[in-house]
Amino acid sequence: MATRKENSTYTRNEKCIIECDLTYAVNKIGGRWKILILSKLESKKFRFSELKKEFSFITERMLTLQLRALEQDGLVKRTVYAEVPPRVEYELTEMALAFGPIFKQLSDWGGKHRNLTKQDSKISPSEARGKL
Template identity: 55%
Template structure:
């Protein structure tokens, strides 16, 4: 969620893990607000103000940071319109749209997992 910092074991293993396609992918989804944002954009909530309204608890700062990261990771595009007051629209990229059906699988598994825990504890 921030810039690259100094070199360290931390950075080294991050790089190492990025070589694996799986951990690379999971890292892209890993910010707290990333997937909610992606999902909502796909549902038409494609402006800063809209997202702010529909995501409870998110702060403007985190919304900004998350949008920037999603953009840097090639998951959303950002279009600025030369209007006042400003208008900026976000949209999913193709690769992000490919992620949506996988998210359905993950969501389904998440529910199953919740239920499996109820019956185990």
């Protein structure tokens, strides 16, 4: 999320990934806190401090980084008001709103299948959680 080496295998491989529309899309929402943030912003716009309060477990640094990445990717619009103390508001763009129905389905999938897995694989919930 910081700077990237332009010629690592890791970075070169990324090109293989995002040539596909599907992986391209998933990559955009793949950051650790992005989906949580996007979901939150679905209802209304939020100030930075409000998001910070809402997601107390996300550090300021990460919140900033994820918001910036979302902004770069055109999913979030950032509005700065020239006041003191500063006020910055974040809201979803059209592009991000188009994710709405997809999120709904993914969420349904999650709700439906998370219990199934526990039984199928005979792994305790906590164990299953530990794995990627």
